[in-house]
Amino acid sequence: xxxxxxxxxxxxxxxxxxxxxxxxxxxxxxxxxxxxxxxxxxxxxxxxxxxxxxxxxxxxxxxxxxxxxxxxxxxxxxxxxxxxxxxxxxxxxxxxxxxxxxxxxxxxxxxxxxxxxxxxxxxxxxxxxxxxxxxxxxxxxxxxxxxxxxxxxxxxxxxxxxxxxxxxxxxxxxxxxxxxxxxxxxxxxxxxxxxxxxxxxxxxxxxxxxxxxxxxxxxxxxxxxxxxxxxxxxxxxxxxxxxxxxxxxxxxxxxxxxxxxxxxxxxxxxxxxxxxxxxxxxxxxxxxxxxxxxxxxxxxxxxxxxxxxxxxxxxxxxxxxxxxxxxxxxxxxxxxxxxxxxxxxxxxxxxxxxxxxxxxxxxxxxxxxxxxx
Numbered sequence: 618x619x620x621x622x623x624x625x626x627x628x629x630x631x632x633x634x635x636x637x638x639x640x641x642x643x644x645x646x647x648x649x650x651x652x653x654x655x656x657x658x659x660x661x662x663x664x665x666x667x668x669x670x671x672x673x674x675x676x677x678x679x680x681x682x683x684x685x686x687x688x689x690x691x692x693x694x695x696x697x698x699x700x701x702x703x704x705x706x707x708x709x710x711x712x713x714x715x716x717x718x719x720x721x722x723x724x725x726x727x728x729x730x731x732x733x734x735x736x737x738x739x740x741x742x743x744x745x746x747x748x749x750x751x752x753x754x755x756x757x758x759x760x761x762x763x764x765x766x767x768x769x770x771x772x773x774x775x776x777x778x779x780x781x782x783x784x785x786x787x788x789x790x791x792x793x794x795x796x797x798x799x800x801x802x803x804x805x806x807x808x809x810x811x812x813x814x815x816x817x818x819x820x821x822x823x824x825x826x827x828x829x830x831x832x833x834x835x836x837x838x839x840x841x842x843x844x845x846x847x848x849x850x851x852x853x854x855x856x857x858x859x860x861x862x863x864x865x866x867x868x869x870x871x872x873x874x875x876x877x878x879x880x881x882x883x884x885x886x887x888x889x890x891x892x893x894x895x896x897x898x899x900x901x902x903x904x905x906x907x908x909x910x911x912x913x914x915x916x917x918x919x920x921x922x923x924x925x926x927x928x929x930x931x932x933x934x935x936x937x938x939x940x941x942x943x944x945x946x947x948x949x950x951x952x953x954x955x956x957x958x959x960x961x962x963x964x965x966x967x968x969x970x971x972x973x974x975x976x977x978x979x980x981x982x983x984x985x986x987x988x989x990x
Contacts (some may be wrong), residue, residue: 670722737925
């Protein structure tokens with residue numbers, strides 16, 4: 618295995634470590650609620666500290682871009698994330714838990730933002746981003762099945778956090794393969810940062826509405842009188858759908874150009890929203906949830922590549938944007954449902970997803986035209 622492959626693998630492991638808590642968020646909220654006797658609102662408020670750390674780190678990384686070496690940023694991210702996980706596991710009260718989550722958020726933001734910037738510079742960035750998302754899905758699948766079944770029932774709250782800390786510490790050993798440069802943009806076309814900003818805004822709205830839908834998928838199934846076991850099976854299989862979507866992106870790359878993947882994913886989302894809104898049979902609901910997850914990971918690979926190809930510096934804002942969207946999406950979704958029901962949430966999501974997909978298609982076209990001119 619040559620140095621470029623080692624660099625890519627270590628970067629993918631770093632971003633997977635950074636995404637652990639986000640991917641395990643439903644379980645994390647449950648652990649916190651049970652351990653400290655918190656209601657949903659209190660648990661959500663404490664978890665928002667984690668996303669706040671993500672946002673702060675992203676803004677700081679953008680401001681200091683090109684002044685800090687990638688290796689130092691990755692190592693600092695691990696140094697903050699591992700102790701943060703330990704503090705969360707051993708926290709005697711919510712004050713120490715908040716400190717631990719803040720450390721996790723800042724450390725994860727450093728790992729994810731720096732990792733995205735490195736992957737952006739890969740000569741086949743679409744495939745590399747597909748591999749990045751696939752790596753996250755594989756690790757999340759393993760932990761989602763192992764922690765609630767084999768760790769939490771027998772060893773309790775603290776053990777789950779300590780297992781995560783050990784996993785992240787092991788992946789940190791690969792950080793010695795991270796390229797020791799400052800990641801400054803090279804050969805980026807004039808004005809492309811402004812075009813990348815369009816992608817950042819589009820990603821914010823896109824991720825926000827997807828988070829709004831995903832948060833209430835379980836409640837949507839209950840409103841359709843599906844059994845809780847069937848809904849749980851649907852959500853579990855949706856993770857496999859997410860893995861498939863990421864693997865397809867990794868395998869195809871930009872073979873069909875840079876615009877078609879966004880249009881394909883938008884079409885898949887529209888189909889998923891249609892069946893989520895109108896399905897009365899569980900099999901259609903199951904297919905819609907799987908298609909939703911597959912389209913999400915598939916399009917995310919190309920969205921990050923689109924932004925990163927235009928500006929590596931703008932790419933470091935991606936984790937912060939995702940964190941903000943994850944905070945805004947659930948309350949927006951809850952408000953829409955309370956006002957007009959699940960169908961209108963699906964219609965709203967369909968409109969936003971379509972517009973954001975068109976915006977992502979527009980980005981590469983602008984850059985190509987500028988380079989020809």
